[in-house]
Amino acid sequence: xxxxxxxxxxxxxxxxxxxxxxxxxxxxxxxxxxxxxxxxxxxxxxxxxxxxxxxxxxxxxxxxxxxxxxxxxxxxxxxxxxxxxxxxxxxxxxxxxxxxxxxxxxxxxxxxxxxxxxxxxxxxxxxxxxxxxxxxxxxxxxxxxxxxxxxxxxxxxxxxxxxxxxxxxxxxxxxxxxxxxxxxxxxxxxxxxxxxxxxxxxxxxxxxxxxxxxxxxxxxxxxxxxxxxxxxxxxxxxxxxxxxxxxxxxxxxxxxxxxxxxxxxxxxxxxxxxxxxxxxxxxxxxxxxxxxxxxxxxxxxxxxxxxxxxxxxxxxxxxxxxxxxxxxxxxxxxxxxxxxxxxxxxxxxxxxxxxxxxxxxxxxxxxxxxxxxxxxxxxxxxxxxxxxxxxxxxxxxxxxxxxxxxxxxxxxxxxxxxxxxxxxx
Amino acid sequence: xxxxxxxxxxxxxxxxxxxxxxxxxxxxxxxxxxxxxxxxxxxxxxxxxxxxxxxxxxxxxxxxxxxxxxxxxxxxxxxxxxxxxxxxxxxxxxxxxxxxxxxxxxxxxxxxxxxxxxxxxxxxxxxxxxxxxxxxxxxxxxxxxxxxxxxxxxxxxxxxxxxxxxxxxxxxxxxxxxxxxxxxxxxxxxxxxxxxxxxxxxxxxxxxxxxxxxxxxxxxxxxxxxxxxxxxxxxxxxxxxxxxxxxxxxxxxxxxxxxxxxxxxxxxxxxxxxxxxxxxxxxxxxxxxxxxxxxxxxxxxxxxxxxxxxxxxxxxxxxxxxxxxxxxxxxxxxxxxxxxxxxxxxxxxxxxxxxxxxxxxxxxxxxxxxxxxxxxxxxxxxxxxxxxxxxxxxxxxxxxxxxxxxxxxxxxxxxxxxxxxxxxx
Numbered sequence: 001x002x003x004x005x006x007x008x009x010x011x012x013x014x015x016x017x018x019x020x021x022x023x024x025x026x027x028x029x030x031x032x033x034x035x036x037x038x039x040x041x042x043x044x045x046x047x048x049x050x051x052x053x054x055x056x057x058x059x060x061x062x063x064x065x066x067x068x069x070x071x072x073x074x075x076x077x078x079x080x081x082x083x084x085x086x087x088x089x090x091x092x093x094x095x096x097x098x099x100x101x102x103x104x105x106x107x108x109x110x111x112x113x114x115x116x117x118x119x120x121x122x123x124x125x126x127x128x129x130x131x132x133x134x135x136x137x138x139x140x141x142x143x144x145x146x147x148x149x150x151x152x153x154x155x156x157x158x159x160x161x162x163x164x165x166x167x168x169x170x171x172x173x174x175x176x177x178x179x180x181x182x183x184x185x186x187x188x189x190x191x192x193x194x195x196x197x198x199x200x201x202x203x204x205x206x207x208x209x210x211x212x213x214x215x216x217x218x219x220x221x222x223x224x225x226x227x228x229x230x231x232x233x234x235x236x237x238x239x240x241x242x243x244x245x246x247x248x249x250x251x252x253x254x255x256x257x258x259x260x261x262x263x264x265x266x267x268x269x270x271x272x273x274x275x276x277x278x279x280x281x282x283x284x285x286x287x288x289x290x291x292x293x294x295x296x297x298x299x300x301x302x303x304x305x306x307x308x309x310x311x312x313x314x315x316x317x318x319x320x321x322x323x324x325x326x327x328x329x330x331x332x333x334x335x336x337x338x339x340x341x342x343x344x345x346x347x348x349x350x351x352x353x354x355x356x357x358x359x360x361x362x363x364x365x366x367x368x369x370x371x372x373x374x375x376x377x378x379x380x381x382x383x384x385x386x387x388x389x390x391x392x393x394x395x396x397x398x399x400x401x402x403x404x405x406x407x408x409x410x411x412x413x414x415x416x417x418x419x420x421x422x423x424x425x
Numbered sequence: 426x427x428x429x430x431x432x433x434x435x436x437x438x439x440x441x442x443x444x445x446x447x448x449x450x451x452x453x454x455x456x457x458x459x460x461x462x463x464x465x466x467x468x469x470x471x472x473x474x475x476x477x478x479x480x481x482x483x484x485x486x487x488x489x490x491x492x493x494x495x496x497x498x499x500x501x502x503x504x505x506x507x508x509x510x511x512x513x514x515x516x517x518x519x520x521x522x523x524x525x526x527x528x529x530x531x532x533x534x535x536x537x538x539x540x541x542x543x544x545x546x547x548x549x550x551x552x553x554x555x556x557x558x559x560x561x562x563x564x565x566x567x568x569x570x571x572x573x574x575x576x577x578x579x580x581x582x583x584x585x586x587x588x589x590x591x592x593x594x595x596x597x598x599x600x601x602x603x604x605x606x607x608x609x610x611x612x613x614x615x616x617x618x619x620x621x622x623x624x625x626x627x628x629x630x631x632x633x634x635x636x637x638x639x640x641x642x643x644x645x646x647x648x649x650x651x652x653x654x655x656x657x658x659x660x661x662x663x664x665x666x667x668x669x670x671x672x673x674x675x676x677x678x679x680x681x682x683x684x685x686x687x688x689x690x691x692x693x694x695x696x697x698x699x700x701x702x703x704x705x706x707x708x709x710x711x712x713x714x715x716x717x718x719x720x721x722x723x724x725x726x727x728x729x730x731x732x733x734x735x736x737x738x739x740x741x742x743x744x745x746x747x748x749x750x751x752x753x754x755x756x757x758x759x760x761x762x763x764x765x766x767x768x769x770x771x772x773x774x775x776x777x778x779x780x781x782x783x784x785x786x787x788x789x790x791x792x793x794x795x796x797x798x799x800x801x802x803x804x805x806x807x808x809x810x811x812x813x814x815x816x817x818x819x820x821x822x823x824x825x826x827x828x829x830x831x832x833x834x835x836x837x838x839x840x841x842x843x844x845x846x847x848x849x850x
Binding site: 020 | 777
């Protein structure tokens, strides 16, 4: 069956602006990956009449409706009731779901909560499922989801509202179901670029991206990076991989130095991985990033093996006292200079005994800029026995409120330089 | 006129999951603030037929439709054309908009871009506006927005898609227009809570929140904090303030110690403000937060006046070498202990010469936990001549992937303790 889908999110808190509708984004990406056409998002509040009307509109223009929210235990959670009524189905208690809900409360509530209490009985409402549906197990909460296939050829898929319950249920249970319906499996690889913009990448790949049908190429740009997702569809995973390998390899050949990893997640993970592979340790000396590089490195579980040591030398005095930056250097060249960045990196390496030290000093704004040293001017330094370097960056994008952008991209450059330096070893 | 609104976002990139629809969230919040009822969000792609149908559905159930996106210069930007057709209006060139668009290109494109070139003529399409509309000036980009009031009592407000163009246009031009229509102005104060959960706060305020009509109370929970927005509507700003003051004061009396500021933005800004007011300086010593506290402090422009000095001592060796934590302390009590947190704070203060030093050591997970010291156990230390303290926290919420949550909330507690300590002086 060829599906065209609508995403129908249920929740007054979305309409009040209390939460961002990331569920719609997550579902949209997943549907694109499995090749299901998606033409509408709709949000309605916890109101059965408006939900019923929205459902009828959705099914008048699409044959697959995926809902999020309204599966909870309270009186205003009415998605299942409304959709079951649309399909003319009764709700019946599902025993396996009831068992899971009871077990969930036993497991988490008792040890965690000091003000522990018995499970409120209204939670079992969550185990009442439309007759004849496929039940989707909730591994991260209590409300199961379900798939209903109507006699009219319409399909509704109901998912819980909390993103950490919804997303795994969708990825692990719904996407395979949709794939199975199409008679194919899909496999993807994520190719991570740093140092090239989305439009430059698109320009170089436009023809390929438009003419390639299988595998497909889809770029996702965020925070100064681009991720290119390469997806193949075939009857088996092995055939997918056989189709993906040459495309990924051509990208690696075509963009030498601009790809920091495949399926690696992010720059900090790539840097940690490179350090681990070479058995190296790293230290950081941060001025304008103020701890952001350390924060990103220590996001990676296991980073303590390779990183133990960082300083935030926001003040000149700290640069001198902790890192041994010379007073003359600061006077002659200033805190934001190639020389200071080099002395910070060398000082951090000496202080920590790490194999590689990276440093950042720059002007993140909004104040502190001058004609000579404008907002966005950043120096990134690296020091190691086999390679030392200072890079000068201009990260100004020409509009207000770019402080966090400048800091983020400066940290990204430092992490990329750390990875490159480790890989030189 | 009493409005009920629908938000209609136009953009294929939203349906592909390439961008999160934060515009809908921003608009939802703003409409709640000005008291306009909102019952539907809809998203369609850059497809004129589906946009036309969605517009008709929207106006069949609401009398105000706010669109975002589709105002750009390219052939698939068709929002204005579609909406003008709905109202039976022609598009006419607006000279002031044309002048602004030309000036925008002159100002930004030439100095910023190395590959500078003349403005593509298709940009002037953005100055073609529906006859008789109110034009909304774009201070952050090229596409103006507009308000059309139809003879049928329906109103359409078109806004550009990029959030940094859309949001200020909405706040500065559309919200006042909506307020004026209601014959009232609105004023809000944001009361920031830390150390009390949303549900506990709601429980204490439920009756008030439900019965209060003017001013209203609306809670927003995020990242372990709650912000309560108090909003009053009255004919003049002064009357609003007169209505707000007693409510805010009652909250301050009712929740002593749980409110860290009014209209202050966030914990780091509150901490910096307290330091500035008392003429004090601060230093940080971070283990499990890995630089996050420094990063958050240095987000605040001007933080360099009060903060110059931080260390990330992820490794025990760094704790000893930089902060003078005793080897016996680490051996006897462990790196995650009250004693280590206290020595870290004292060491950071001695090393930096700052008035106040804060320290964090804990187990963020997913690994590293034990029965005795589980994931989520965090110690926060503070050291100053007038107050020293170590707080023990259990930040485990009982589910997977909570590392970033634990680190964030640990940093929040440290920032709150820093503010409190400064205010004790």
